[in-house]
Amino acid sequence: MSVPSAVDSSRLGPDNPTVPIATSRRSLILLLALFVLVGAAVPMLRAQGCSMCREATGGADDPLGRALHWSTLFMVAMPFVVVGLIAGYVGLAQRRALRRGPHTNFKPALDRSSQSMLSPRRSS
């Protein structure tokens, strides 16, 4: 008897590996596009890490301005890195669970002796 699960695993698995592979290809392309975008934006990021701080501290050559700039970039990036890592991990774990197939905490039916213990008592 097949055990139903909250997720439909019939589309995935070793018998039909095309879905996850296609999904992973799409993800890879999206990831590459993201890298290209970020790479293209690096010169812009260098200019806009903390433009007001740079002006206030005496221009690009001032060490304090540079320090504030890099610190700002670091602090801006961290939440995305942290959330991205956790989301990526959960996504991978979910995909791995789908590949493994349905896995539930279903407990097998109680045996007869247990059932008799649990059945409503009759009064004498």
Place this chain on the structure above:
Amino acid sequence: MLTTHQVLPEPRERALPAVSNARLGLLVFLAAETMLFAGLIGGYMVLRYGTTTWPPPGQPYLPIAITWANTFVLLASALTMQLAVRSVRLGRRPSALRLLVLTTALGAGFLAIQGNEWIQLLRHGLTVAHGTYGASFLFLIGLHALHVLAAVLWMIGLTAYLLRQRFLAAALPALDLGRIYWFFAAGLWLVLFKVVYLG
């Protein structure tokens, strides 16, 4: 005649989550920890790279060689931790216990070396009251040391639990969480070592 009208619920089938609640909770906690340290490192970066002379005049240099050795001690403890988890999964009780004790000892060794280094630096005048150099160093490294201490205490508790427990597998969830925390402490140390010591 029925005296009770209790209907017992049928055992329900429920899909297990891909990531356990405990693990997800720990990850969220570690995310908060990461942001805490990110803020501190961001502040340190401003102090460190905002001046032309570092350390400030009259302040001691940080010991690099012994800290390299200490870094390897912590990395070795992460390795033994991973091997301990593997041993528990394979059901090898003596090996798991040995590796857990070794992991705890390496973590305690890291703290001992760190403590000795702190004593030397305090003797050379690197205190919180002597400016941002001492304050930022002691706070950042001290906070990390507190995390390692928590991990060591966790491992001591887990080892004691394993000694009492007959079935190794019972300790696996707690050990798995301990491993994630330990890896976090080791990974964080690598970042701190690069930022604070190597500059």
